[in-house]
Amino acid sequence: MIYRLTLCCLLFQLSYLQLQAQPVTLKSPDEFLPHRLGSRFTPHHLLVDYFRYADGASDKMQLIEYGQTYELRPLIAAIISSPDNMKRIDAIRQNNLRRTGMLPGTPEDDNIAFVYLSYTVHGNEAAGAESSMAVLYDLLKGGEPYDTWLKNTVVIINPTLNPDGYNRYSQWSNSVSASPNNPNPAAREHSEPWPGGRSNHYYFDLNRDWAWQSQQESRDRIAFYLQWMPQVHADIHEMGAESPYYFAPAARPYHQNVTRWQTDFQVAIGKNHATHFDRNGWRYYTRERFDLFYPSYGDTYPTFSGAIGMTYEQGGGGYANRAVMLQNGDTLTLYDRIAHHREASLSTIEITSLHAAELVREFKVYFKNSIADPPGAYNSYVIKASDNPGKIEDFLLLLSRQGIKYGVAKVDNKSLKGLSYLTGDQASFSLEKGDLIIPASQPRAVLTHVLFEPEGFLSDSRTYDITAWCIPMAYGLDAYATEVQLDYATAEMPPLQKIGLNEKPYAYAIEWGSIPATKALTDLISRGIIARYAVSTFRVGGIDYPAGTVLLMRADNRKNPGFDATVRSVAESTIAPFSLINTGFVDSGKDLGSDDYELVRRPQVLALAGEGVRSLNVGEVWHFFEQELNYPVSHVDAEEFSYTPLESFNVIVMTEGSYAIDDDMLEKLSDWVSSGGRLIAIGSAINKLAGKSGFGIEHKGPAEPDTSAKEPAVHQPEAYAGGDRRSLAEDIPGSIFQTTMDYSNPLTFGLGKAYWTLKSSTSNYAWLEGGGNAIYLDDSPRYYGFVGYKVIDNTKETLIAGQERKGSGSVVYLVDNPMFRSFWNSGKVLFSNALFF
Numbered sequence: 001m002i003y004r005l006t007l008c009c010l011l012f013q014l015s016y017l018q019l020q021a022q023p024v025t026l027k028s029p030d031e032f033l034p035h036r037l038g039s040r041f042t043p044h045h046l047l048v049d050y051f052r053y054a055d056g057a058s059d060k061m062q063l064i065e066y067g068q069t070y071e072l073r074p075l076i077a078a079i080i081s082s083p084d085n086m087k088r089i090d091a092i093r094q095n096n097l098r099r100t101g102m103l104p105g106t107p108e109d110d111n112i113a114f115v116y117l118s119y120t121v122h123g124n125e126a127a128g129a130e131s132s133m134a135v136l137y138d139l140l141k142g143g144e145p146y147d148t149w150l151k152n153t154v155v156i157i158n159p160t161l162n163p164d165g166y167n168r169y170s171q172w173s174n175s176v177s178a179s180p181n182n183p184n185p186a187a188r189e190h191s192e193p194w195p196g197g198r199s200n201h202y203y204f205d206l207n208r209d210w211a212w213q214s215q216q217e218s219r220d221r222i223a224f225y226l227q228w229m230p231q232v233h234a235d236i237h238e239m240g241a242e243s244p245y246y247f248a249p250a251a252r253p254y255h256q257n258v259t260r261w262q263t264d265f266q267v268a269i270g271k272n273h274a275t276h277f278d279r280n281g282w283r284y285y286t287r288e289r290f291d292l293f294y295p296s297y298g299d300t301y302p303t304f305s306g307a308i309g310m311t312y313e314q315g316g317g318g319y320a321n322r323a324v325m326l327q328n329g330d331t332l333t334l335y336d337r338i339a340h341h342r343e344a345s346l347s348t349i350e351i352t353s354l355h356a357a358e359l360v361r362e363f364k365v366y367f368k369n370s371i372a373d374p375p376g377a378y379n380s381y382v383i384k385a386s387d388n389p390g391k392i393e394d395f396l397l398l399l400s401r402q403g404i405k406y407g408v409a410k411v412d413n414k415s416l417k418g419l420s421y422l423t424g425d426q427a428s429f430s431l432e433k434g435d436l437i438i439p440a441s442q443p444r445a446v447l448t449h450v451l452f453e454p455e456g457f458l459s460d461s462r463t464y465d466i467t468a469w470c471i472p473m474a475y476g477l478d479a480y481a482t483e484v485q486l487d488y489a490t491a492e493m494p495p496l497q498k499i500g501l502n503e504k505p506y507a508y509a510i511e512w513g514s515i516p517a518t519k520a521l522t523d524l525i526s527r528g529i530i531a532r533y534a535v536s537t538f539r540v541g542g543i544d545y546p547a548g549t550v551l552l553m554r555a556d557n558r559k560n561p562g563f564d565a566t567v568r569s570v571a572e573s574t575i576a577p578f579s580l581i582n583t584g585f586v587d588s589g590k591d592l593g594s595d596d597y598e599l600v601r602r603p604q605v606l607a608l609a610g611e612g613v614r615s616l617n618v619g620e621v622w623h624f625f626e627q628e629l630n631y632p633v634s635h636v637d638a639e640e641f642s643y644t645p646l647e648s649f650n651v652i653v654m655t656e657g658s659y660a661i662d663d664d665m666l667e668k669l670s671d672w673v674s675s676g677g678r679l680i681a682i683g684s685a686i687n688k689l690a691g692k693s694g695f696g697i698e699h700k701g702p703a704e705p706d707t708s709a710k711e712p713a714v715h716q717p718e719a720y721a722g723g724d725r726r727s728l729a730e731d732i733p734g735s736i737f738q739t740t741m742d743y744s745n746p747l748t749f750g751l752g753k754a755y756w757t758l759k760s761s762t763s764n765y766a767w768l769e770g771g772g773n774a775i776y777l778d779d780s781p782r783y784y785g786f787v788g789y790k791v792i793d794n795t796k797e798t799l800i801a802g803q804e805r806k807g808s809g810s811v812v813y814l815v816d817n818p819m820f821r822s823f824w825n826s827g828k829v830l831f832s833n834a835l836f837f
Contacts, residue, residue, distance in 0.1 A: 026057050026141050029133040037134060038335035039180060040322060041126050041170035044073060044163050050133050051078055051159060058140040059083045060150065067220025070201035073163035075220055080139050080155040082147070085112065092154065093228060099364045100229050100306065101371055101443040102403060107364070113356035114230035116156040116307075117345055118298055121207045123165020124197035124318030125238035126173075127337035132159035134338060135345045149353040156228060161221060161298075162199075162206050169197025173321055181322035183331045189321045195615035197318055202627070203619025204822070207235070208465070211296035211451065212823035213401050214623070225305075226403050231359040232269075232352045233307045235298030236341055238317040241324050241332055244283035245340050246290065246313035247273045250299065253460040254292045257375050257446050258303055261362045265308050265355075272351040276343050293458070294465035295450045296821075304447045306366040308359075310348075314340050367443050374445035378418065378481040381452055382409075382429070383436035387478045388752070390514025392436065393575045394825055395475050396491075402451075405442045407488030409435040418482030421472035422754040424454065424738060424782055429480050437488040452481060454736070455784035466734020466760060468785030469823075473736055473756040476826035497578060499568045505580035507592060508567050510550040513750025515628055515825065517576035518832040521550055521600065522631045527566050530556040531600040533837055535746065538589025540581055548749025548837070551581075551597055600836050601678065603631075606649040608685075610637030612659030617682060620819035621653055624828065641665065651678045651835060654685035656817065661688045670694035674807030680834050683817040686765065696804045697813055700766040700794065728788055732795075734760040735785030739775045739800050746837035747774035747801050747812070750829050757800050757816045758824050759783075762791050764798040765815055775801040775830075801830060 029037040032050050042050075055063035060080055067075040085092060092112055097103035117135070119128035136157055139146050149155075160166045169192070177189040184190075195203050200217055209218040239246070249266035270286050277284045290311045292300050302309035316324075316337045323333045352359065383392060385408075399406055413431040420427040438448060450456065454470045472479040510517055512533070524531060534549045557563040571578040584592035605625065609618045618635065625633040636644050638659035646652070646668070661669075666689070673679050681689055689695040739755050741748045748755070755775055767773045779796050787795075801818075804811045812834040818827025 026054065026137065028137050028141075037130060038333070038338050040177070041173050041334075042130060042133070043170055043174070044160070044167040047129060047133065047159055048074060048076060051076055051136065054078070054136055054140055060086060060140050061136075062086060062089060064224070066224035067217065069164045069217055071164045071167075073167065075163065075217060076159065077224065078136060078157040078159075080136070080150065080157065081112075081153065082150040085150070085154065089154070096229060097227075099360070100367045102226070102229070111357040111360050112152055112154060113232070113352050113359045114154045114156065114228060115232040115234075115349055115352040116158070116225070116228065116230035116302070117234050117236065117348065118158045118161055119236045119341075120160040120166050121162050121235065121298060122198045122205070122237065123160070123162045123167070123200075124169040124192060125316070126166055126169055126197070126318075127238055127314055127316055127334060128236040128341055129160040129166055130334065131236075131338045131341035131345065132157055134342045138342070138346060139349075145350065149349055152356040153349060153353045155349055156230060158221070162217060164201045165197045165199055169318060172197065177322055181333075183323040183325040185319075185324060190319050190324060192318045194611045194613075195618070199615060199619060202623040203615040204623065205616060207237075207298055208296050208821055210298060210301035211402070211447075212821055213398070214822035219401060222401060225302075229305065230302070230307050231363045232348065233298070233302035233309050234345070234348050235309070235311050236345070237311060237313045238320075238337070239313045239315060241315050241317065241320040242326060243313070243315040244285055245277065245315070245344070246285055246288070246311070247344055248310040249287055250310065251288050251291045253458055253463055255295075255300070255304075255450065256457045257450060258292055259366065261366075262303060262308055265359075266310065268355070269308065269310065269348065269351050273344055273347045276347045280343065282340060289464065291460075291464050293456065293463050293467070295447070295469065297465075301447075304450050305444075306363055306446075312341070312344050370443055370445035371441050374440040374442070374449065376440065376449040376453065378452075378483055379440045379485040380482050381438040381440070381448075381472075382416075382418070382431060382480045382482065382486070383438070383472070384478040385432065385434045385436060388511065388513045388750075390511075390516035390574075390576045391475055391477060391825065394515055395471070395477060396436070398471065399438065402444060402447060404438065404444045404448050406436055406438045406491055408491045409433050409437055410487055410489045413486075416480070416482050416484060418480040418484075419454075421454075421470070421477060421479040421481070422752075424784075427480070431486065436491065437486050439485070439488065441485070458786055461728050461786045463733065463786070466758070466785070468734065468736040468758075470736060470756075470784065471823075474758070474824045474826065476752050476755060476829070478752070496572055496575065499571050499578065499580070503580055504554070504564055505582050506554055506584055507581040508552040508571070509545060509579045509581055510552070511577040511579075512548040512550055513752065513829055514576060515828055516574050517550070517750070518829070519629055520570050520574045520576045521836065522629045523570045524552065524567065525600070525602050526631065527570075528560060529563065529566055532556065532597040533600055533746075533749070535596045535598060536589060536744070539587040540583065540585075540592075542587070543579065546749075547743070548746070548833075550600065551592065553592065553597075598837075601650065603651045603835050604649045605633045605651045605653060605835075606644070606646070607633050607635050607653040608638045608641060608655050608657070608659070609635040610639055610659075613638050613655050613657035614684070617656040617817060617819070620817070620822055621655060623822060624819060624831070628828075642668070646672045646677070650676065651680065654679065654681040654688070656683040656685050666692055666694065670806065673809040673811055676808040678809055678834070679811045680814065680831075681811065682814050682819070683761065684763065686813050686815060687763065689811070690765065694806070695811060696768055696770075697799075697811075698766045700764040700798050728786075729790040730762065731788045732759055732762050732791060733786060734758065735783050735787050737777060737795070737800075738782040740778050741775050742771075742773060745772070745774035745803070747803060747830060747833045749833055749837060751826055755826060755830070758820055758827070759795070759816050760820070761816070762794070763815070764794050765813065767797065767799055768802045768804055768813075770804070772802045772804050773799060774803065803834075
């Protein structure tokens with residue numbers, strides 16, 4: 001019996017080995033899927049299934065699951081090269097990293113180039129994900145020219161950077177579309193419901209999140225990207241259905257750190273694409289609209305990482321669905337869109353393979369220059385260790401995610417000069433042992449310079465996005481840039497604090513002014529701890545405590561038997577500093593029993609969402625509460641707002657959007673505020689309150705014209721051409737403004753000595769009456785980035801953040817969205833103040 005069983009096992013193993021030795025005929029997407037590719041959108045799970053099937057059927061591919069979305073979908077990428085290369089793919093990858101200096105050692109001259117194709121970062125630009133399967137099949141099925149390309153090229157295919165958005169769109173499309181399609185633009189399949197499939201689970205635009213990495217998908221993707229560091233990266237999109245195909249070279253302006261080589265090779269790639277598109281008679285264009293300036297796109301972030309970074313755009317998007325009638329009478333089908341993306345993708349691989357040795361050589365030079373001759377005037381960036389530990393921790397986490405090196409000062413230096421990021425001026429400062437140092441000379445030198453510069457040189461004001469983004473200003477850090485190259489030692493994160501088991505102080509104090517502190521406060525509130533905050537400075541036990549210090553007093557929590565254990569548990573899980581106060585009798589200021597220590601609100605939050613509401617702002621608020629604070633927020637559709645009972649909420653967040661608030665609802669809101677509610681209006685939501693009965697906020701009109709000119713202006717008719725450029729004179733696409741603060745106002749607590757606001761709107765509001773102007777612009781505001789000359793005067797003496805008291809409650813006006821893309825960290829502290837104080 002044992003003999004027979006053993007013989008059967010041997011025969012089975014022999015049969016299995018023979019099957020394995022047989023060449024596997026790879027199924028095409030049409031053969032594998034239950035539908036023909038292009039006839040409908042492929043559900044995400046079937047897209048993943050095809051990539052997994054191909055991985056098991058080919059020796060040219062390795063599938064990597066590098067992360068997971070918020071809705072628990074896998075984030076996958078296919079690594080593709082020749083069978084010989086795939087046998088040693090990790091050695092090839094590490095050799096490539098040695099070219100960058102991000103991995104120690106001397107690289108071999110293998111002349112193998114890496115090309116990375118990123119599809120469908122916007123979920124409703126779904127033709128990209130569909131075309132990824134066609135490109136994968138082409139590369140794996142064998143034959144020429146693909147086999148030749150893969151000998152000196154590693155291709156990375158990321159089929160969708162946004163699985164949750166892609167799934168939302170494809171599911172909707174397949175549930176409403178006519179069979180096989182209805183190209184009539186009036187049909188419902190050409191009108192996505194709110195919020196659409198463009199964004200991820202939290203309604204974030206992942207194509208603006210490459211540098212900030214606020215979203216899980218971005219963090220996982222960049223960690224993966226930094227392990228491969230391609231020489232070429234194509235970010236594959238869709239746009240309006242009437243537009244022909246767009247590919248490199250990019251439009252101006254280019255950031256000054258884009259090299260001549262990167263510029264020239266964009267042209268070479270564009271010419272190669274043109275050859276393919278010309279052969280097919282397809283329309284296309286280049287050098288318009290999509291520039292290389294803002295650093296957080298899928299073309300610029302790779303560019304500032306040494307690659308040839310590019311955007312490709314196919315006409316279509318969510319509106320086009322499976323097919324749509326165009327103005328010229330033609331019908332644009334999903335088949336067409338897939339074919340165009342497939343051709344551009346294969347052309348990208350082709351040109352990479354043809355110039356692999358050149359690409360590898362220039363890539364190596366790029367990083368050699370980054371270390372030997374970093375860009376910009378400054379050689380070191382200094383973050384004072386005396387700054388808020390929570391802010392510093394968040395900032396270092398961002399640097400670490402970028403692969404940016406930093407260290408700590410080894411010695412003191414009392415005589416340094418440089419740019420102060422708090423004031424925007426050149427200033428003298430002291431370097432003290434333990435201060436953080438970010439060296440300009442490092443493999444990530446270019447990205448470091450781009451992120452730390454107050455503003456980049458803008459050769460053309462017609463740009464696609466915000467024009468300033470300086471991260472030390474965004475975090476409100478006490479930081480400097482200096483021309484001196486400073487020595488540094490390896491930085492180690494400080495250990496988390498410990499509070500003795502037997503410590504039972506009069507009160508615990510939390511240093512306010514960071515997201516870790518906000519998270520600690522919400523943890524405590526959620527666990528039943530009562531908190532207060534200081535409305536003015538005080539001194540006790542020889543320590544000065546600023547306004548905004550959060551106090552957890554034993555007297556307030558005397559009925560809570562777990563008070564000390566709860567506080568200790570939270571304190572030991574955060575970098576936000578906790579300190580112990582052993583008496584209520586202060587050295588200076590008000591004693592701790594004074595009315596100057598007000599109760600922290602336990603917020604019960606309603607936020608507006610739904611049709612007419614700007615989904616991006618809804619997502620910023622939602623993500624902040626759910627992911628950063630782990631605190632609940634109730635979203636209510638704006639269309640249902642007037643029917644919603646408000647008694648169970650003490651905070652309402654009016655998010656941005658075009659929704660309507662009628663007079664009855666305004667009266668209802670006004671009464672709710674007067675009864676003790678806190679209304680927080682963000683950005684364009686303020687327009688719904690401005691000039692309305694019961695609310696004191698007013699629009700500020702244009703500045704009075706200057707009539708002192710000696711000669712009257714000569715007016716001439718304007719040319720038809722150039723209208724788009726003339727409109728820039730009345731625009732603020734995104735610029736950083738220096739503000740003035742009333743430090744006694746609770747909205748400013750924890751913001752430190754300075755608050756820079758990111759302004760991306762021309763809406764201006766007059767100062768509030770009654771002392772509620774917490775943050776505002778004076779009569780000569782300093783700013784970085786582009787501001788149209790016709791609107792700069794309108795910003796003078798305007799409100800940035802203020803509060804208006806109404807009965808027992810108040811209205812907070814946040815003119816510039818402080819949650820913008822979740823990267824303006826000091827703005828999130830401002831929002832926290834509006835929430836709790």
